[in-house]
Amino acid sequence: MKHLTDADRHLLADRLQAMKRSAVDEIRGTSSDVEATLQPQDHEVQNHADEAEAERLGDVRFAEIEIDRARLLDIEQAEQRMAAGRYGVCMDCGDPIPRERLLAQPIAVRCAACQTAAENKLRP
Template sequence: MNTPISDTFRQQLQAMRADVLAQLRAQRGGKIGRAEAAANARETESDDWAQADAERDLAFAMEERESAELVAIDEALQRVADGSYGLCVDCGDAIATARLHANPVALRCVACQDKAEQASGATKPAGY
């Protein structure tokens, strides 16, 4: 991938990374850690334990998802840095630019992603 195109994707990935970090900070009530956020949530919970547990579980699930997204973004930025960004991890062919614009953390070309999904029985995993 040529330098101007990889610079475009690097900027897009860096913006995505900043957005995910902002979401994580907002979920945690600022810059506090996960344990502190859980303690704060426990202090402000209502008497409805089932609802409070469901809200806490949802918040942790969202944080896990965003943490996984952050890892995928950091890995994509590493591929930009080492020159392998935009190449399918399975076949080595170039991933379509339109696909990378739609999903900048894509690891595979469409054909290899379809094969990977069929083999695992999964549907549209992270990095698609």
């Protein structure tokens, strides 16, 4: 974190807070949509296609919630690294993550080179 100025750290902390608020709002909004989707509509005629579509939409919304929860966890972990003084250090090589990368991706845990290597390992 030594490569970041106090102003950088405050800016990044503010960005993480904004990302956190956005993720929480997304989770709340999607949760409300799921509840509305699951409520029976007594006034509408239902057929199997309608039921299948409602189930598909519910599945998509649950997947969206899981993505938002994972993003929220990443944000909280970034905040913890910041509080512990480990923010902005690559978890693989230990080098500082460039300021520009952190500004673009405040939850980054790897420098660009290590992130590329990690992604390449996942490819078949």
